[in-house]
Amino acid sequence: MRYLMDVVGFDAGARAVRGSHGLLPRDPRDGPVPLCSDPSAARDRVAVTEVKDLLLGRTA
Incomplete structure (x- = not known):
């Protein structure tokens, strides 16, 4: 089963990364x-x- 996965877009303007990022x-x-x-x-x-x-495990 081979297929093309579009997991990372190449369009930097698409703002594909979302979330709070910390x-x-x-x-x-x-x-x-x-x-x-x-x-x-x-x-x-x-x-x-x-x-x-x-x-x-390095608690102070």
């Missing part, structure tokens, strides 16, 4: 929620710059 909502209660089974990682707020370290 823009946080106005109300923090509508923001992303990281879930974790380790209670020691619990925080009221997590800065965007802390996410990588939390995922890698």
